[in-house]
Amino acid sequence: MTIREKIACLGAGRMGRGIAVVFAYAGHDVALVDFKPRSEADFQKLAGEAMAEVERTLATLAKLGLFDASAAKTIAARVHVVPQAGAQAAFSLADVIFEGVPEVLDLKREALKQCAELAGPKPIIASTTSTILVDDLSDAVPHPERFLNAHWLNPAYLVPLVELSPGKHTDPAVTAKLKALLEHIGKVPVVCAARPGYIVPRIQALAMNEAARMVEEGVATPEELDKAIKYGFGFRFAVLGLLEFIDWGGGDILFYASRYLTKALDSDRYAAPEIIEKNMREGHIGLTTRKGFLDYENLDLDAYRAERLKSFVGMLGFLDLVKPPVLEKE
Known part of the structure; x- marks a missing residue:
């Protein structure tokens, strides 16, 4: 026993x-x-x-x-x-x-x-x-x-x-x-270190306030916004962590997007932290350079991508969104 x-x-x-x-x-x-x-x-x-x-x-x-x-x-x-x-x-x-x-x-x-x-x-x-x-x-x-x-x-x-x-x-x-x-x-x-908000509450507070702000600004209805979160934001981050996702798409994308949003929305809340700037200077932008927040130096990138894509397909199945291909002629 x-x-x-x-x-x-x-x-x-x-x-x-x-x-x-x-x-x-x-x-x-x-x-x-x-x-x-x-x-x-x-x-x-x-x-x-x-x-x-x-x-x-x-x-x-x-x-x-x-x-x-x-x-x-x-x-x-x-x-x-x-x-x-x-x-x-x-x-x-x-x-x-x-x-x-x-x-x-x-x-x-x-x-x-x-x-x-x-x-x-x-x-x-x-x-x-x-x-x-x-x-x-x-x-x-x-x-x-x-x-x-x-x-x-x-x-x-x-x-x-x-x-x-x-x-x-x-x-x-x-x-x-x-x-x-x-x-x-x-x-x-x-x-995690003893910091206010731990990990998830600190991140979700930013995300929830931004979602509420977008409704306030008339960007989308609550229904449309939550649909975007469930089938876009949530879909991706159920498979890839936030930092892994930066590496997947490329830290350079976040770098330039942060600059654009900071200027376009006139708000420092979109400014990238120093670590993003540092990674750009050092060329550590993710999969393409084999180093970002995570280290991909000794990883089989093709196998890694295939495994993550398989997980995305699994998410489609969970959401009942898998559709067969259309094969008949128009």
């Missing part, structure tokens, strides 16, 4: 419930710890609501074809809602604790401090904050070398990405261990 890590969630709200589903699905026992003092009746009400949401989520995933519905009860039984009185036992037995209390700095710091003291020095503790930097929290945690941020994207039980942000005190071995655990359960963790 495989020994799986025990997981605890600090907070029994929406984020904790989503993470509980992820780990229970992967075979882990999860303690969903309600960290608020409540009467027994109030706790039973909350516990019932939490488990009902876990069960509804699993039922939805089963209906979507991820697993046979007969397994839902087995998976849900791995999740246990624990009252505040049982927090010490739950935290001290856990290998990894995910904090998911509301996005209020003082509230998080106090909850993390209490949690860490109850847990002892061994469990990895990860905040799931979407806004607060790791080192604004880490000094509240005894033994901060075992603390980092793990930003999940909602819905946590479906979106593969988890952004790991270690702090200045985080032991690199702790980051590696949590990354390996997430990969083992089917997630795709990435490690």
